[in-house]
Amino acid sequence: MSRIGYVGLGIMGGPAALNLIAAGHELTVNTRTASRAEPVTRAGASYADSPAAVAAASDFVFLNLPDTPDVDLVLFGEDGVSSAPGFDGLVIDMSTIDPGRTVEIAAELSERGIGFVDAPVSGGEKGAIEGNLSVMAGGSESDFARALPLLEVIGERITHVGPAGAGQMVKACNQLLVGSNLMAIAEAMVLAERSGLVSPAVMREAVTGGFADSRTLQVHGQRMVDSTFEPGFKSELHAKDARIVEKMAAETGTPIAAFDVARRALERLVETGRGELDDSAVIEIVREEAERDTE
Amino acid sequence: MSRIGYVGLGIMGGPAALNLIAAGHELTVNTRTASRAEPVTRAGASYADSPAAVAAASDFVFLNLPDTPDVDLVLFGEDGVSSAPGFDGLVIDMSTIDPGRTVEIAAELSERGIGFVDAPVSGGEKGAIEGNLSVMAGGSESDFARALPLLEVIGERITHVGPAGAGQMVKACNQLLVGSNLMAIAEAMVLAERSGLVSPAVMREAVTGGFADSRTLQVHGQRMVDSTFEPGFKSELHAKDARIVEKMAAETGTPIAAFDVARRALERLVETGRGELDDSAVIEIVREEAERDTE
Numbered sequence: 001m002s003r004i005g006y007v008g009l010g011i012m013g014g015p016a017a018l019n020l021i022a023a024g025h026e027l028t029v030n031t032r033t034a035s036r037a038e039p040v041t042r043a044g045a046s047y048a049d050s051p052a053a054v055a056a057a058s059d060f061v062f063l064n065l066p067d068t069p070d071v072d073l074v075l076f077g078e079d080g081v082s083s084a085p086g087f088d089g090l091v092i093d094m095s096t097i098d099p100g101r102t103v104e105i106a107a108e109l110s111e112r113g114i115g116f117v118d119a120p121v122s123g124g125e126k127g128a129i130e131g132n133l134s135v136m137a138g139g140s141e142s143d144f145a146r147a148l149p150l151l152e153v154i155g156e157r158i159t160h161v162g163p164a165g166a167g168q169m170v171k172a173c174n175q176l177l178v179g180s181n182l183m184a185i186a187e188a189m190v191l192a193e194r195s196g197l198v199s200p201a202v203m204r205e206a207v208t209g210g211f212a213d214s215r216t217l218q219v220h221g222q223r224m225v226d227s228t229f230e231p232g233f234k235s236e237l238h239a240k241d242a243r244i245v246e247k248m249a250a251e252t253g254t255p256i257a258a259f260d261v262a263r264r265a266l267e268r269l270v271e272t273g274r275g276e277l278d279d280s281a282v283i284e285i286v287r288e289e290a291e292r293d294t295e
Numbered sequence: 296m297s298r299i300g301y302v303g304l305g306i307m308g309g310p311a312a313l314n315l316i317a318a319g320h321e322l323t324v325n326t327r328t329a330s331r332a333e334p335v336t337r338a339g340a341s342y343a344d345s346p347a348a349v350a351a352a353s354d355f356v357f358l359n360l361p362d363t364p365d366v367d368l369v370l371f372g373e374d375g376v377s378s379a380p381g382f383d384g385l386v387i388d389m390s391t392i393d394p395g396r397t398v399e400i401a402a403e404l405s406e407r408g409i410g411f412v413d414a415p416v417s418g419g420e421k422g423a424i425e426g427n428l429s430v431m432a433g434g435s436e437s438d439f440a441r442a443l444p445l446l447e448v449i450g451e452r453i454t455h456v457g458p459a460g461a462g463q464m465v466k467a468c469n470q471l472l473v474g475s476n477l478m479a480i481a482e483a484m485v486l487a488e489r490s491g492l493v494s495p496a497v498m499r500e501a502v503t504g505g506f507a508d509s510r511t512l513q514v515h516g517q518r519m520v521d522s523t524f525e526p527g528f529k530s531e532l533h534a535k536d537a538r539i540v541e542k543m544a545a546e547t548g549t550p551i552a553a554f555d556v557a558r559r560a561l562e563r564l565v566e567t568g569r570g571e572l573d574d575s576a577v578i579e580i581v582r583e584e585a586e587r588d589t590e
Contacts, residue, residue: 099490099492103492122505122506123505134504134505136501136502138492138493157504159500159501161493161497161498161501162492162493162494162497163492165490165492166492166493166497169486169487169490169492169493169498170487170493170497170498170501170502172486173483173484173486173487173493173498173502173507174501174502174505174506174507176479176482176483176486177479177480177483177502177507177509177512178506178507180475180476180478180479180482180553181475181476181479181507181509183475183553184471184472184474184475184476184479184553184554185472187471187475187549187550187551187553187554188468188471188472189468190549190550191467191468191471191540191543191544191547191549191551192464192465192468194547194548194549195394195460195464195543195547197394197398197433197457197458197460197461197464198433198456198457198461198464198465198468199457202456202457202461202465203456203464203465203468205454206431206454206456206465206469207431207465207468207469207472209429209452210417210418210429210469210510211417211469211473211510211511211514212468212469212472212473212476212510213509213510214472214476214508214509214510214511214512215505215506215507215508215509216506216509217472217509219506245486248486248490249486252486252489252490252585253489253585253588253589254482254485254486254489254581254585255482255485255581255584255585255588256482256486257556258475258478258479258482258553258554258556258557259479259482259553261552261553261556262553286549286550289550290547290548290549290550293548293550294548
């Protein structure tokens, strides 16, 4: 059994930490909102006052944080993980953050003798609770081998996709694909309804099973037909991931003009107070633009 | 057994006509390139010199033509189907054409006592040969009921999606979805390869099975990974269908900015002499734009 630190006990981190405790590991946790640690400390975890204190008590430190600056702060800030005297364990970052910065983070930790695996996930809160998340892991062979037994506790489909940063890169591509597929369905459905010839529901049913079929057509397409936008995956989180994609595209000089339309629709949802809605609500943006254009 | 006319014996029409003959129907055919009729006449079909002559010998007339003007010419041109004295049968248009014009065609034929079903298909040459095309049919209940036994000979999944024009509308949405999904994969793969962190092949493998999964990721995504662009579905045909989508969007005031990026990539393939390549070749356009932008 391992000594594991866990920083960030939100929707994803909380259940994953509980699964690690249930598997018999010794957990030390820290989180910005201390009340969030209660279910985990009740299950047997120790609470530490800072990420450095977590690291001092651990051989592995999991991170599950909102965005790139949060990961930077927890690792390199005052009382950060890297400032813990003598810590030479492995950091496993399950957050979804910038792939480029992740490459640098891994290098900076390596200079201090700390291992690193980026391990963003998909599968949502349900996957975190049930311990069957999909994990896209980046890191050296030896770091990945060390992380694997723990990743297998929290996930089911663990893919080692390349060096540090590769996991975040695959996650970025995943979010690009889902966003663009959502936008395609939104455009097709609004086109169908404005034609007056066929309802979005009938159109969706007719093309399902053919070359136009996709997981988003099945799941999010139904949400669009029903106009039920309880998340699922919140638009504000997808918008955040879309900014990561956009930054990566700018840094690599990759034209992603089609995805950019999806990104802007997600941002528009956030700007208009609908960031808490499921990302399938992008159909509302297409519908509103159509109405504005024809006024 | 029915007296069936067939106009347009290309990649899709030829095999469908053969399946109708094999089912015991009496066929009369006409096609612009007379040599294309040979396999069908060898199988027992009669050749007629014009669409009007086809209609005169038939109770049903199938059309399988390249584009909207071709359908107009065969129906309403000199020696067109509608000029056949006494023809009051049913026209079944399996071409992929303009949904708006299809609504008008159905009305004009109706005035002359001729029934109409638009029945565009998906499933490609393979589906046409094997008789398992997916058919999206538009028309009145009674016209659809008359067409159904014949559509069942050439297809397996026959969906009545609404009035005349609705079949073409669903087909347009289908082509929009496939085009946008292709473009999403192309952008994600070029982003992955330019990051230097993960190969398109590994990225595709890692996201398959999750929310980013789609039929195009499985089929066309593999073609992009292998850079094998034998069609499949030719870019020039997808570009033609994309123009239909664009026209419908303009007529209905629907913003389809994301699909527009896919449409322009397909047009670019045609302009640069690559219209015969599979539509998954849009990845080459993304790659070339990235290279040009970073020169």
